[in-house]
Amino acid sequence: MDRKKPGRVFTWSCGPNLHNLVGRCALRRRALRQMLRIVSSVSRPSSASLLAVANRRNIASTSARQADITLTVDGKEVTVPQGSALIQACEAAGSPIPRFCYHDRLAIAGNCRMCLVEVARSPKPVASCAAPATQGATVFTNTPLVHEAREGVMEFLLANHPLDCPICDQGGECDLQDQSIRYGSDRTRFHEIAGKRAVSNKDLGPIVKTSMNRCIQCTRCVRFANEVAGVEDLGTTGRGNDLQIGMYVEKMMDSELSGNVIDLCPVGALTSKPYAFHARPWELKTTESVDVLDALGSNIRVDSRGVQVMRVQPRTNDDVNEEWISDKTRYAYDGLRFQRLTTPLVKGPDNRFVAASWPDALAAIAAGLNRSGATANEIKAVAGHLADTEALVVLKDLVNRLGSDNLASDLAGKYGNAPPVHGVDVRSNYSFNSTIPGVENADAILLVGTNPRHEAAVLNSRIRKSWLHTELVVGMVGTRADTTYGYEHLGEDAKALEAFLAGKTKSEFAERWAKAERPMIVVGSAMTEHADGAAVFGMLARYVAAQGSRVVRDDWNGYNVLQRVASRPALYEIGFVPSRAAASATPKFIYLLNADEVDPASIPANAFVVYQGHHGDRGAALADVCLPGCAYTEKGSTWVNTEGRSQLGRAAVPPPGAAREDWKIVRALAEVLGVDLPYDNLVGVRDRMWAISPALVRWDGVEGTSVEVAKVGLGPLSAIGKKAPSGEKMGLAISNFYQTDVVSRASVTMAQCTRAFVTREKEELNGLGKEPMQAHA
Amino acid sequence: MLLRTCKQAIPISRRVGFTVVRRGAATESTSPVQAAEASPQVETATGPSDVVPAVAPGLMTADIISGAPLQLRHRSVRVYQATRNTMQSGGAKGERWRIDFDILQGGGRWENPLMGYASSADYMQGTRLTFKSQEDAIHFAKKQGWDYYVQPPTVKRIPPKNYSENYLYRPNKLRIAKTK
Numbered sequence A: 001m002d003r004k005k006p007g008r009v010f011t012w013s014c015g016p017n018l019h020n021l022v023g024r025c026a027l028r029r030r031a032l033r034q035m036l037r038i039v040s041s042v043s044r045p046s047s048a049s050l051l052a053v054a055n056r057r058n059i060a061s062t063s064a065r066q067a068d069i070t071l072t073v074d075g076k077e078v079t080v081p082q083g084s085a086l087i088q089a090c091e092a093a094g095s096p097i098p099r100f101c102y103h104d105r106l107a108i109a110g111n112c113r114m115c116l117v118e119v120a121r122s123p124k125p126v127a128s129c130a131a132p133a134t135q136g137a138t139v140f141t142n143t144p145l146v147h148e149a150r151e152g153v154m155e156f157l158l159a160n161h162p163l164d165c166p167i168c169d170q171g172g173e174c175d176l177q178d179q180s181i182r183y184g185s186d187r188t189r190f191h192e193i194a195g196k197r198a199v200s201n202k203d204l205g206p207i208v209k210t211s212m213n214r215c216i217q218c219t220r221c222v223r224f225a226n227e228v229a230g231v232e233d234l235g236t237t238g239r240g241n242d243l244q245i246g247m248y249v250e251k252m253m254d255s256e257l258s259g260n261v262i263d264l265c266p267v268g269a270l271t272s273k274p275y276a277f278h279a280r281p282w283e284l285k286t287t288e289s290v291d292v293l294d295a296l297g298s299n300i301r302v303d304s305r306g307v308q309v310m311r312v313q314p315r316t317n318d319d320v321n322e323e324w325i326s327d328k329t330r331y332a333y334d335g336l337r338f339q340r341l342t343t344p345l346v347k348g349p350d351n352r353f354v355a356a357s358w359p360d361a362l363a364a365i366a367a368g369l370n371r372s373g374a375t376a377n378e379i380k381a382v383a384g385h386l387a388d389t390e391a392l393v394v395l396k397d398l399v400n401r402l403g404s405d406n407l408a409s410d411l412a413g414k415y416g417n418a419p420p421v422h423g424v425d426v427r428s429n430y431s432f433n434s435t436i437p438g439v440e441n442a443d444a445i446l447l448v449g450t451n452p453r454h455e456a457a458v459l460n461s462r463i464r465k466s467w468l469h470t471e472l473v474v475g476m477v478g479t480r481a482d483t484t485y486g487y488e489h490l491g492e493d494a495k496a497l498e499a500f501l502a503g504k505t506k507s508e509f510a511e512r513w514a515k516a517e518r519p520m521i522v523v524g525s526a527m528t529e530h531a532d533g534a535a536v537f538g539m540l541a542r543y544v545a546a547q548g549s550r551v552v553r554d555d556w557n558g559y560n561v562l563q564r565v566a567s568r569p570a571l572y573e574i575g576f577v578p579s580r581a582a583a584s585a586t587p588k589f590i591y592l593l594n595a596d597e598v599d600p601a602s603i604p605a606n607a608f609v610v611y612q613g614h615h616g617d618r619g620a621a622l623a624d625v626c627l628p629g630c631a632y633t634e635k636g637s638t639w640v641n642t643e644g645r646s647q648l649g650r651a652a653v654p655p656p657g658a659a660r661e662d663w664k665i666v667r668a669l670a671e672v673l674g675v676d677l678p679y680d681n682l683v684g685v686r687d688r689m690w691a692i693s694p695a696l697v698r699w700d701g702v703e704g705t706s707v708e709v710a711k712v713g714l715g716p717l718s719a720i721g722k723k724a725p726s727g728e729k730m731g732l733a734i735s736n737f738y739q740t741d742v743v744s745r746a747s748v749t750m751a752q753c754t755r756a757f758v759t760r761e762k763e764e765l766n767g768l769g770k771e772p773m774q775a776h777a
Numbered sequence B: 001m002l003l004r005t006c007k008q009a010i011p012i013s014r015r016v017g018f019t020v021v022r023r024g025a026a027t028e029s030t031s032p033v034q035a036a037e038a039s040p041q042v043e044t045a046t047g048p049s050d051v052v053p054a055v056a057p058g059l060m061t062a063d064i065i066s067g068a069p070l071q072l073r074h075r076s077v078r079v080y081q082a083t084r085n086t087m088q089s090g091g092a093k094g095e096r097w098r099i100d101f102d103i104l105q106g107g108g109r110w111e112n113p114l115m116g117y118a119s120s121a122d123y124m125q126g127t128r129l130t131f132k133s134q135e136d137a138i139h140f141a142k143k144q145g146w147d148y149y150v151q152p153p154t155v156k157r158i159p160p161k162n163y164s165e166n167y168l169y170r171p172n173k174l175r176i177a178k179t180k
Helices: A028-038 A045-057 A088-090 A144-159 A173-184 A222-227 A260-264 A327-336 A360-374 A389-401 A437-441 A457-469 A495-501 A507-516 A525-529 A531-545 A567-575 A662-672 A682-692 A707-718 A747-759 B002-015 B034-035 B070-074 B132-144 B161-166
Strands: A071-074 A076-080 A116-119 A138-140 A208-210 A236-237 A243-248 A270-272 A285-290 A299-305 A308-314 A345-347 A354-355 A379-383 A406-409 A446-447 A475-476 A488-491 A519-524 A559-560 A589-593 A608-613 A625-628 A639-640 A647-648 B075-078 B097-101 B129-132 B147-150
Touching: A071 A088, A088 A116, A144 A173, A144 A647, A222 A260, A243 A457, A260 A270, A308 A327, A327 A625, A327 A747, A345 A360, A360 A446, A360 A589, A360 A608, A360 A625, A360 A662, A379 A389, A379 A647, A389 A406, A389 A567, A389 A589, A389 A639, A389 A662, A389 A682, A406 A647, A406 B034, A406 B070, A437 A457, A446 A507, A475 A495, A475 A507, A488 A495, A495 A531, A519 A525, A519 A531, A519 A589, A525 A531, A531 A707, A567 A639, A608 A662, B075 B132, B129 B132
Parallel strands: A071 A138, A379 A406, A379 A589, A446 A475, A446 A519, A475 A488, A519 A559, A589 A608, A608 A625, B075 B147
Antiparallel strands: A071 A076, A116 A138, A208 A270, A236 A243, A285 A299, A299 A308, A345 A354, A345 A625, A639 A647, B075 B097, B097 B129
16 A cells, blocks of 8 residues: 555445545534444454364364564565454554554454554454464554544544543543544534434443443453453443443442453443542552452452552552552542551450550450469460461460460361461462462362352453363352353362262263363362361372372372462461460460450350450450551551462551551560560561561462472361261352441442442332441432 | 751661661561650650661662651551552553552551641651653662562453354353343
8 A cells, every 4th residue: 555645545345435525624423423433343354264263273272373474564574473453563663553442351352442553454444452463464553544533533532422531530541642642633623513422321330330431342341241250231322323322221240340340441431430530640658568358359449548558559560460450459548447456455454445555455364374374385366367467477476475376267167276288388289289370270160168259269260261262161169150151069068079079970071081181170168167177178188199190290280279368368378377285275365356256155264364456346345455556558567468479468558547568567566575576677577478488479470389288288177177078058258249348348338349249238218228338428 | 057967867877787687577666656645654665675677778768868767667668569450441650650658556647636637746648659661669668777578569351352152052042131
């Protein structure tokens, strides 16, 4: 194509009349009707090439890697793998391409046409997302022709887009706003009497706010819902100018990943309801940190203004959370403002808490320890959900130096008072050994007593991704749950698991499992809190051993325990578990470190109880002295995720009031108790962590367990649980996904989500309902 | 000026013999406000045994001459590459490396009781330095004598994508119903 030819009018891939419209003076009604046709049309590959692709690709395998291809983009030679889209080649060459509908982690739609580029010897501009990169092509991304084409597209997009920017929450981080600076016109040719298109807003629940007039129909949200979240009833209706996005019926978007559509939306059609009108992006200070509300360790960015966390955004990390985070991760942050402990509290003689200074509170604890007469194993420490690794290490050192081994955790019921059934000597016994990206390599997954959708929502989306794109089959033993992918239900109890492992189950999944090259067993952490826990871990260990190198071998470790609580992998890593002797001792002094799920019945009436944590929740109610600690956005600390990946969280805002970093509180208490701990700064604590386990301070990496050690770890497990299982149903570890810890229980948004999606309470619009509408206050 | 230089140079030269295993991070910090409040005793302890950056041989740290406060040496900086904002698709500035300070506990920020503005006793909380490469950033931190740690950038793994995959024939039961 001759790019220099003056006055040449390009034609579009559809709509024969369009070149007359673009570049002529007025847009008429007809043009408006045509517009959406352009927007939603895509260039299809010829049938011949489609056939060739279908023949070449085997459905059961990932795309066959073929020779790379080389092409020229803006005079720069670039080599990309065969099968890449042209937009990927342009990106690889360092030429940015504007886009609305194309997204790296979603299927290609090709309907916004913003990514038009010029390809030599092609008569028309080419949508670079929908066109494959071809060997030897010469591509230009910055020519007058390309510019004019994109200006045309932008004009059509803006024809129906309201001039809302000053009151739109997307303002400042809007793709349409940014790109219209470059490709938009400064005056309108839109003179319709009827005005702009009007679309009614949809109610997608307490998280996603809609303003559908702003929608440009890029369908990113629809593709996300279809492919990633598994909500297949968010979709489009109508065609052309009448195309609308919605749930088809009056229905909310019930997904634990729904908040991600807010990020995906390139305009302000889907924005965040809890964050609405609270801040502009340029006011925020961003801090890259780690989430702790599940055990996945999703990478997050905490956006704060002043002393407040304003929002939480995902941070892309293909090893952990790709680009998604769950709604709890994203919206539980408002819980950080309510119910906080801001000053040390000491219970007075009338059984009421009285605010105290730090020295007084620490002295009260020392006096309480003396008064209780606790010695050796009668001194007990309980670690809770949100305890960070540094504090755990210091607390363990303190308790050990006081002569006690009674290091419990707040597992359900009495299970926290004894060492967990899977043991903690070898890390592969309690870790997600296949790693999170490794899920995509599995060809058969057996879920035992777990619902990953609620225990690790982002991991669940990986299983769904793999289930959609490969021949993966999933089987489940445990209580039925909606997992967003199909699975075969094998039974509800350990007996069903026993039958399946013994090969007595005849089903399609059993056949596929027997032939699977990379079988993957995922045991839920709830099995350590179950009567049949020993039986389940025992029979699985014996099965893995009997299978030889099928489940555990050099390139594949298919034995996984899915933790659901952020602190527990670190807990087990540092050996924060009671000895057998300690497990039977009756405690007289109990130190609750962030322990809110602790069973009140396990605390003797005359015991002296200290609670250290950031929220006044169940744990604080049990305490004699409360010490205010920091929440995860307020301290720089180490977190270990379910894979054993240690990551460094970072403080974004200062803690409220007199609250202090947790490890410092324990260290200060040690000083008051006269215990000499050999460190008094963070470097010292981390040196101590290094001495316990070097992996704790090798941040951002997973240190896998070797096959030999993994098998040694499974050895003792094979010996336990040989009694016949009781057959108690496995149950669900999490009944309400939105409220699992102190932060999310204090959060208004999470309470609204609970009402909308869990209890499904209907709000009476006439005000005569059972409850006033104060939840929305 | 010369006097101040000498005053500062002496304690530093005394500290040079100290070695710290530089393996990772330290967010140890001390602020004047904290010391005034009733706080755990560990907070006030900032003797010479605190974080002392290992001084690279042949590199004179800038604060000997610049007069930068010694407290900066008790704090650590993070060297990292900011990830793309997931709200937007543009990747501009994504190649740059940043240095910023870990915030101070306690005295870092508070809400001004008069106007509700955010106040701070931390003069580094708003400082964010940008560099073209990791080496540049590390070199700068070394020159300033700051204790730093590097957060490795994540590797992006996007498989080749193809429009035709939308229309691939699948012989088995369909697993997705597209509503686009």
